[in-house]
Ligand SMILES: Nc1ncnc2c1ncn2[C@@H]1O[C@H](COP(=O)(O)OP(=O)(O)O)[C@@H](O)[C@H]1O
């Protein structure tokens with residue numbers, strides 16, 4: 001998506017993050033997660049339902065509630081002024097002003113989260129009044145109209161109640177609210193999942209324009225990898241609470257390394273590309289109450305080796321091979337034994353192409 005403000009400087013760093021839901025037994029929803037978000041970039045996060053995407057989003061926004069708890073790790077916000085903030089240590093007023101001003105979030109299902117008995121105008125100006133108590137009523141009304149037109153909603157619609165607006169318009173209103181205080185980071189968790197494809201694309205295009213103009217970094221979370229490929233600069237693939245592959249959108253599309261990424265690529269129709277046969281990934285994600293000291297994907301993986309059932313592959317630089325259009329280097333990371341033949345003495349699998357599995361061998365229990 002080119003042309004960024006301050007691109008390259010980190011704005012948010014997540015280090016060694018672990019989040020548990022304290023149930024019996026406990027659910028280890030996010031596990032040793034490391035991610036750096038840069039100013040002005042679009043970072044996509046993809047993975048099947050239940051892999052910990054929303055838990056991660058809630059953790060960085062400090063919105064986790066019991067039984068969820070951050071049990072290890074850090075989240076640091078790097079201010080435009082060079083000042084670092086320990087996000088997990090914020091309390092009281094500092095936390096309230098951090099949320100919305102620094103990081104704002106649009107939730108999964110947010111378009112149904114508007115208060116049904118209040119007009120759009122009231123809800124938007126309430127956000128402004130809460131965060132800018134000294135502001136004048138008239139200025140807030142002007143800002144409300146401005147925000148609505150920014151997201152492509154006619155300011156006259158401010159007088160409407162949520163049920164008078166379409167799903168797409170309600171979603172735009174939620175985006176306007178999230179942008180009300182000009183945040184450095186906008187986190188969107190499955191924001192368009194309930195919308196039809198045409199409306200989704202319009203909203204994504206609008207978001208792209210807003211980001212170019214205001215320079216916020218966008219974390220866009222979805223189970224639909226094909227959507228992310230269109231809008232993201234970088235993509236992190238999550239599986240069982242961890243990042244299993246991370247790289248530029250181009251890299252992940254042209255040279256995916258993790259068999260799970262390849263499976264996801266084959267699971268959704270491309271909005272622009274040619275028709276392809278869709279195949280889901282056989283099997284189920286693992287039970288997150290388990291410790292998972294091995295590769296969490298091994299029982300579903302067409303490339304699994306003995307080592308995969310015993311040892312967890314570290315997230316490391318993706319090796320280059322003959323099929324690479326350009327080497328990924330340090331910017332393309334993967335956690336897969338099969339792609340570290342040097343370390344484990346096994347030959348690399350047949351290159352994976354265009355979202356289709358090409359198993360090199362048939363492991364026990366895996367269908368050919
Ligand atoms: N409020 C909750 N209480 C208990 N377990 C939860 C809760 N929310 C999520 N989980 C569990 O945490 C794991 C990750 O969930 P989630 O972060 O919602 O994943 P995703 O957003 O990728 O679908 C899942 O196993 C889910 O069942």
Ligand SMILES: [Mg+2]
Nearest residue numbers: 053054108190
């Ligand atoms: Mg979710």
